[in-house]
Amino acid sequence: MQTEELKLITNEIVAALKPILQGRNAEDGWMDATRAARYLDLSPNTFDKYRYDEFYSIPGYRVGGKILYKREDLDLWVRLWEAKRAG
8 A cells, every 4th residue: 555545534534533533432432542541440550551562452443643442442451450460
């Protein structure tokens, strides 16, 4: 693919995800770090600690310069974290 084509595709993806990047569509499952921390009932500092933790890292997806989090991944992370702590 040409560089210009990649730029065009990237711009289209960012435009399509703009409402998500602005935090308006958390109900569809995608959240920015602030909204994800609130969803997990964690402080921003605690959320940052876990998203960069070696063993319990919260999975995220880089899109348009931001990292977004899927609600289902956050729910799974909580279940896995609880299981690791219990056993």
